[in-house]
Amino acid sequence: MRVRLLDIAHARSGDKGDTANVGVIALRPEWYPVLAREVTQARVKAHFDGMITGDVQRFELPNLVALNFLLHGALDGGGTLSLKTDAQGKVFSTALLRMCIDVADDEARTLGLPAAP
Amino acid sequence: MSSDKIVRVASGQGFWGDWLDAPRRQVEGGQVDYLMLDYLAEVTMSILQKQKERDPKMGYARDFIGAMASVMPAVLERGVKVIANAGGVNPPACADALLALAQEHGARGRLTVGVVTGDDLLPRLDELLDGGHALANMDTGAPLSSIRDHVMSANAYIGSEPIVEALEQGANVVITGRSTDTALTMAPLRHEFGWGASDWNLLAAGIIAGHIIECGAQASGGNCMHDWRNIPDLADVGYPIVEVRADGTFVVTKHANTGGRVSVPSVTEQLVYEMGDPHAYITPDVIADFTSIRLAADGENRVRVHGITGAPATDKLKVSIAYRAGYKAVGTLVYAWPDALEKAQLADRVLRERLDRAGLRFEHILTEFVGVSSAHGPLSGTTDPPEVQLRIGVRGGDRSAVERFSREIAPLVLNGPPGVTGFAGGRPKIEELVAYWPALIDKTVVQTNVEVRA
Numbered sequence: 198m199r200v201r202l203l204d205i206a207h208a209r210s211g212d213k214g215d216t217a218n219v220g221v222i223a224l225r226p227e228w229y230p231v232l233a234r235e236v237t238q239a240r241v242k243a244h245f246d247g248m249i250t251g252d253v254q255r256f257e258l259p260n261l262v263a264l265n266f267l268l269h270g271a272l273d274g275g276g277t278l279s280l281k282t283d284a285q286g287k288v289f290s291t292a293l294l295r296m297c298i299d300v301a302d303d304e305a306r307t308l309g310l311p312a313a314p
Numbered sequence: 315m316s317s318d319k320i321v322r323v324a325s326g327q328g329f330w331g332d333w334l335d336a337p338r339r340q341v342e343g344g345q346v347d348y349l350m351l352d353y354l355a356e357v358t359m360s361i362l363q364k365q366k367e368r369d370p371k372m373g374y375a376r377d378f379i380g381a382m383a384s385v386m387p388a389v390l391e392r393g394v395k396v397i398a399n400a401g402g403v404n405p406p407a408c409a410d411a412l413l414a415l416a417q418e419h420g421a422r423g424r425l426t427v428g429v430v431t432g433d434d435l436l437p438r439l440d441e442l443l444d445g446g447h448a449l450a451n452m453d454t455g456a457p458l459s460s461i462r463d464h465v466m467s468a469n470a471y472i473g474s475e476p477i478v479e480a481l482e483q484g485a486n487v488v489i490t491g492r493s494t495d496t497a498l499t500m501a502p503l504r505h506e507f508g509w510g511a512s513d514w515n516l517l518a519a520g521i522i523a524g525h526i527i528e529c530g531a532q533a534s535g536g537n538c539m540h541d542w543r544n545i546p547d548l549a550d551v552g553y554p555i556v557e558v559r560a561d562g563t564f565v566v567t568k569h570a571n572t573g574g575r576v577s578v579p580s581v582t583e584q585l586v587y588e589m590g591d592p593h594a595y596i597t598p599d600v601i602a603d604f605t606s607i608r609l610a611a612d613g614e615n616r617v618r619v620h621g622i623t624g625a626p627a628t629d630k631l632k633v634s635i636a637y638r639a640g641y642k643a644v645g646t647l648v649y650a651w652p653d654a655l656e657k658a659q660l661a662d663r664v665l666r667e668r669l670d671r672a673g674l675r676f677e678h679i680l681t682e683f684v685g686v687s688s689a690h691g692p693l694s695g696t697t698d699p700p701e702v703q704l705r706i707g708v709r710g711g712d713r714s715a716v717e718r719f720s721r722e723i724a725p726l727v728l729n730g731p732p733g734v735t736g737f738a739g740g741r742p743k744i745e746e747l748v749a750y751w752p753a754l755i756d757k758t759v760v761q762t763n764v765e766v767r768a
Contacts, residue, residue, distance in 0.1 A: 211588035220586020280707030
């Protein structure tokens with residue numbers, strides 16, 4: 198079953214220099230293992246292809262049922278140099294929540310995951 | 315000391331420009347012991363430095379004086395203490411202005427102001443470079459000498475120690491320059507509970523309490539994605555408060571009868587805000603481990619935080635250096651249906667060709683189509699929007715080229731593609747660019763000073 202991150206997680210993003218961070222938090226604790234398994238460094242890097250110039254780093258926070266991603270080279274130079282509307286990376290959060298993942302039907306049913314619209 | 319003792323630190327400002335009513339609401343809405351006001355962002359220091367160059371009595375966050383006027387009765391009559399990094403690049407001048415205000419309120423002698431200085435490295439910059447401190451850019455490794463002539467301000471991020479010292483000397487208001495945001499919350503906790511300089515777990519708890527409340531309402535329902543439709547009464551949002559115990563456990567809450575929401579999701583969103591490596595949140599006081607944090611709902615609008623661990627601080631301080639980096643301008647036009655995006659794209663091509671024919675060269679030009687792709691880029695997908703804002707910016711070292719660019723937007727209204735509007739704002743403003751240079755320096759080099767004035 199196809200599942201959209203927007204329906205199973207919430208997020209907040211911010212900046213540090215030319216790097217945006219996105220913290221992704223499972224809406225239910227039992228959904229965190231799916232996030233941790235599916236939302237890999239490689240998938241996030243591919244998701245933001247063409248939007249960032251640098252690498253992606255990924256960190257796990259099982260205590261907060263959250264993942265943290267650092268998106269390097271995301272902010273057109275960052276801070277005051279940036280010419281972007283989103284110079285401080287405020288809406289990279291929802292950009293990541295556009296991602297869809299595939300979950301086996303059985304597991305999706307057991308966990309009560311909503312299907313992507 | 316009783317283990318039942320609770321110290322309440324309230325956040326009243328999350329940045330310079332935050333809600334003017336918040337400080338007063340925090341001291342009048344219920345019991346608080348300390349009011350924490352955070353005014354400084356990376357870019358703020360250079361703005362303040364420019365102001366100080368024009369007038370040596372300036373260079374601090376002037377909003378702070380208005381905030382203090384609004385909380386003066388609570389400070390004088392109920393003993394609420396205030397910790398603020400409002401001093402910017404001129405904490406002594408900020409203290410002068412505050413003491414003048416105290417006199418107006420008939421409070422001279424009843425306000426004891428602690429002034430923390432020593433973070434300003436600008437006067438010492440050449441001495442430091444000559445002494446072998448390269449102040450290399452943390453991100454690129456480039457030596458500071460490459461931009462030395464353009465430096466406007468240079469400040470070390472200092473920790474809680476000098477603020478604690480000011481409180482021990484009896485200050486009821488402490489003004490700092492470039493303290494870390496988190497130190498403003500940590501210092502009163504160290505002062506009240508006597509936490510030592512190597513009580514790493516307790517210090518980490520203080521830092522995380524500070525991180526949760528340093529952005530004001532972002533922890534209590536503001537900018538909160540989780541269940542945003544149902545967050546009550548944001549018009550009357552209550553700013554966050556931490557109720558801390560001597561063992562480093564604390565509750566995040568807000569005053570009763572205020573709007574917003576303090577919940578595990580709202581606090582978690584703030585915890586991940588601007589997060590780097592969660593295992594190592596490095597501050598001058600301690601390295602806090604965000605993977606140790608435990609959150610639990612503790613009643614309505616109350617979240618209990620416990621389990622926090624920390625590791626010894628490093629022997630370095632971060633230095634924030636601001637330098638002149640040319641000019642920029644950003645112009646916008648609005649294109650309406652039909653074919654709004656195509657028309658905006660044509661206007662972009664026309665404009666760029668004119669800039670090119672005029673011989674103008676920029677370090678960088680960026681075009682965005684607001685309403686289509688400025689927020690989520692190629693992820694947005696294709697669409698035929700009812701309207702599109704063309705937003706084009708340039709950046710470069712040649713001010714005259716940036717000025718000429720700013721005159722090239724308006725003509726498009728009459729000599730570019732049709733269906734255009736939205737130029738009421740006039741020519742784009744030329745901004746002088748100030749860039750940010752992060753570096754590290756040995757802690758031993760930075761000597762802080764505390765002066766307590768009445």
